[in-house]
Amino acid sequence: MERRVPKTILQDSKYCPGCGHGVINRLVAEVLHEMNLEDKALCATAVGCACWVLEMIGVDQVQAQHGRAPAVATGMKRCCPDHAVFTYQGDGDASAIGLSETIWAARRNEKIVQIYVNNGVFGMTGGQMSPTTLLGQKTSTCTTGRDESMHGEPLNVLNMMKTLNIAYLARGATTNVPEIMKTKKYLQNAFEAQMKGEGFSFVEIVSPCPTNWNLSPLKSMDRIADTVLKVYPLGEYIKRGEKLQ
Ligand SMILES: Cc1ncc(C[n+]2csc(CCOP(=O)(O)OP(=O)(O)O)c2C)c(N)n1
Ligand code: SF4
Numbered sequence: 001m002e003r004r005v006p007k008t009i010l011q012d013s014k015y016c017p018g019c020g021h022g023v024i025n026r027l028v029a030e031v032l033h034e035m036n037l038e039d040k041a042l043c044a045t046a047v048g049c050a051c052w053v054l055e056m057i058g059v060d061q062v063q064a065q066h067g068r069a070p071a072v073a074t075g076m077k078r079c080c081p082d083h084a085v086f087t088y089q090g091d092g093d094a095s096a097i098g099l100s101e102t103i104w105a106a107r108r109n110e111k112i113v114q115i116y117v118n119n120g121v122f123g124m125t126g127g128q129m130s131p132t133t134l135l136g137q138k139t140s141t142c143t144t145g146r147d148e149s150m151h152g153e154p155l156n157v158l159n160m161m162k163t164l165n166i167a168y169l170a171r172g173a174t175t176n177v178p179e180i181m182k183t184k185k186y187l188q189n190a191f192e193a194q195m196k197g198e199g200f201s202f203v204e205i206v207s208p209c210p211t212n213w214n215l216s217p218l219k220s221m222d223r224i225a226d227t228v229l230k231v232y233p234l235g236e237y238i239k240r241g242e243k244l245q
Helices: 020-034 047-058 071-078 089-096 100-105 157-161 178-197 218-230
Strands: 040-043 060-064 084-090 111-116 168-173 201-205 235-239
Touching: 020 047, 020 084, 020 111, 020 178, 020 201, 040 047, 040 071, 047 060, 047 084, 071 084, 071 089, 071 100, 071 111, 084 089, 084 178, 089 100, 089 111, 089 157, 100 157, 100 178, 111 178, 157 168, 157 201, 157 235, 168 178, 178 201, 178 235, 201 218
Parallel strands: 040 060, 040 084, 084 111, 111 201, 168 201
Antiparallel strands: 168 235
């Protein structure tokens, strides 16, 4: 069988088996290829496993330390307004250390795409609790499970975005082929909004971290379907500035 790989994919996935980052990297590369944006794409990436996008996708990139990717992407876009500028970040990077950058780039309605990979933990550093860790979920820093009275409720960044005037807002997942295809469409819509000058797009993608969830890749998908999506429901929420739900 012929193996078709977008030309910006530089190597086979180097993430853990079953990790969602590999699928998402591939979707980003496919979307850039199909929209003919490969040669004018600029990425500001993160700390965490998300940062391997530097070695996975062959477009010009700057690694922005500790949640600062939306600020770096803002600078890129203002200097190169005809380029397709995006950030690629985990939930720890973008909503723990980098929450203010995230909210203020959205508040300014910068013409960038923020890709937010929500796997519910700090993946690279050993599975610590992150802003999106679910109540009751055990992590290496809350070994008896996230407790509302001790740690607060999980942070739903998409819900915060719903209150802002931005161009596009959606949440996808990597659980199965239909959801992966919808997620690809969300990424396309986001880049389309940017290239039409409509403003800021935020695409959250619910993704497994089998290594730190201590689950097999298949059981990780089951956990997302049975538990995670009840707290982080999928769909499009804002399109061309219009609130859809
Ligand atoms: C200020 C600061 N605190 C902590 C770290 C350590 N650190 C590096 S990656 C990372 C976790 C990132 O998690 P997330 O963004 O969720 O990405 P994932 O690995 O899950 O893709 C942390 C805490 C750091 N580099 N700098
Ligand atoms: S530690 Fe988790 S997020 Fe990082 S590559 Fe492995 S499965 Fe993916």
